[in-house]
Amino acid sequence: MSVHRQLLLDEVRKYHQDTVTDAGFVPGVTEIWPSGATLDESDRVALVEAALEMRIAAGVSSRKFESQFARTMKRRKAHLTNSGSSANLLAVSALTSPALGDRRLRPGDEIITVAAGFPTTVNPILQNGLVPVFVDIELATYNTTADRVASAIGPRTRGIVIAHALGNPFEVEEIAGLARDHGLFLVEDNCDAVGSTYRGRLTGTFGDLSTVSFYPAHHLTMGEGGCVLTADLGLARIVESMRDWGRDCWCEPGENNKCLKRFEYQMGTLPAGYDHKYIFSHVGYNLKTTDLQAALGLTQLARLDEFCAIRRRNWRRLRESLDGLPHLLLPEATVGSDPSWFGFAITVAPEAPFRRAELVAFLEDRKIGTRRLFAGNLTRHPAYVDRDYRVVGDLRNSDIVTEQTFWVGVYPALTEEMIDYVALSVSEFVVGHG
Numbered sequence: 001m002s003v004h005r006q007l008l009l010d011e012v013r014k015y016h017q018d019t020v021t022d023a024g025f026v027p028g029v030t031e032i033w034p035s036g037a038t039l040d041e042s043d044r045v046a047l048v049e050a051a052l053e054m055r056i057a058a059g060v061s062s063r064k065f066e067s068q069f070a071r072t073m074k075r076r077k078a079h080l081t082n083s084g085s086s087a088n089l090l091a092v093s094a095l096t097s098p099a100l101g102d103r104r105l106r107p108g109d110e111i112i113t114v115a116a117g118f119p120t121t122v123n124p125i126l127q128n129g130l131v132p133v134f135v136d137i138e139l140a141t142y143n144t145t146a147d148r149v150a151s152a153i154g155p156r157t158r159g160i161v162i163a164h165a166l167g168n169p170f171e172v173e174e175i176a177g178l179a180r181d182h183g184l185f186l187v188e189d190n191c192d193a194v195g196s197t198y199r200g201r202l203t204g205t206f207g208d209l210s211t212v213s214f215y216p217a218h219h220l221t222m223g224e225g226g227c228v229l230t231a232d233l234g235l236a237r238i239v240e241s242m243r244d245w246g247r248d249c250w251c252e253p254g255e256n257n258k259c260l261k262r263f264e265y266q267m268g269t270l271p272a273g274y275d276h277k278y279i280f281s282h283v284g285y286n287l288k289t290t291d292l293q294a295a296l297g298l299t300q301l302a303r304l305d306e307f308c309a310i311r312r313r314n315w316r317r318l319r320e321s322l323d324g325l326p327h328l329l330l331p332e333a334t335v336g337s338d339p340s341w342f343g344f345a346i347t348v349a350p351e352a353p354f355r356r357a358e359l360v361a362f363l364e365d366r367k368i369g370t371r372r373l374f375a376g377n378l379t380r381h382p383a384y385v386d387r388d389y390r391v392v393g394d395l396r397n398s399d400i401v402t403e404q405t406f407w408v409g410v411y412p413a414l415t416e417e418m419i420d421y422v423a424l425s426v427s428e429f430v431v432g433h434g
């Protein structure tokens with residue numbers, strides 16, 4: 001390492017230490033965010049190091065992150081993307097590839113999904129001309145069930161795309177079984193659930209493809225970023241092609257002729273020997289990341305176990321402190337799961353003597369940040385009014401979530417003192433309004 005570089009990085013460490021000011025937690029004054037990035041000295045150094053080396057496109061850190069993350073998540077391949085939304089778009093789009101022959105998804109095919117959640121779990125279904133078939137969720141777990149999915153399978157059903165709600169696994173083993181029995185694709189949106197397990201196995205390892213987000217609210221961050229994971233090398237090749245403009249070539253940027261026959265292909269109606277680097281076998285996108293993002297991802301990844309453990313600890317502490325309070329429905333882990341929680345959801349019982357808005361205002365006034373369970377019932381949003389979709393059963397619980405549910409944070413920067421203040425504040429409000 002050059003002397004100047006070492007000096008600069010040492011200075012960055014010192015700068016980081018200067019920026020860390022711990023004023024201590026002051027109840028009602030210190031902001032308790034619902035989510036956010038948990039960044040330390042090594043994250044800052046990694047980012048600066050990548051910048052010093054001008055690694056402005058994908059490069060050595062991207063490749064390293066993809067292989068380490070695939071190993072951590074127990075999948076054969078991981079492909080970085082510029083967001084979790086892009087990862088979902090890529091995962092669903094990959095299933096339309098002509099390389100899948102008769103199995104490929106075609107416009108008009110139906111995909112079972114959940115009405116209450118994040119929009120970009122569902123949007124790729126519409127963006128690919130497919131038809132979402134919405135099922136309802138359960139309250140407390142905020143997930144749908146295998147029974148609901150089974151009842152939605154019809155003659156045009158070709159796939160299932162579902163997110164693990166706020167880190168809580170859905171009945172993914174049973175739903176993967178349904179997918180197998182009916183010849184359906186399964187995409188797990190694992191954006192909020194990295195580190196969660198169902199029946200002892202990591203979420204994201206049951207489906208054909210799974211996705212992750214690295215936005216600051218999530219378990220690991222790169223600022224912006226995401227990932228598509230799979231154990232299927234054929235699907236991985238399609239994902240990579242579609243991520244990288246749709247090209248057929250798989251050389252990394254800056255690499256040439258890895259296949260040793262760059263000028264020997266004949267594809268489509270192109271002249272024989274057309275440069276493989278510029279042959280396009282998919283109608284693709286460019287959803288790549290930069291090495292600055294991946295460098296940050298690597299230092300974050302080193303802390304994944306610690307992050308997941310604090311999320312679990314914070315959730316458990318809140319759950320135990322609030323247990324038994326009237327008028328609130330508290331969250332429950334899906335039976336057989338060990339969630340690496342994203343947030344702590346609370347539903348105000350419809351017959352409660354207070355409204356969600358009052359409790360949320362009380363908490364926000366105390367600097368306790370709250371969030372909605374994302375969109376709630378998506379079908380009630382203007383974007384979806386004129387879209388082609390089906391609903392199986394009713395969306396009663398999705399509506400309750402839209403009207404009565406919110407969540408508070410459990411992310412690693414929240415201390416036990418903060419969690420206790422959140423619990424105390426919720427209890428104080430509920431008892432005061434009882």
Ligand SMILES: Cc1ncc(COP(=O)(O)O)c(C=O)c1O
Nearest residue numbers: 083084085118163191213214215
């Ligand atoms: C379940 C789920 N899927 C997808 C996304 C989208 O991820 P991103 O913000 O990285 O696009 C989010 C975002 O929070 C999410 O919660």
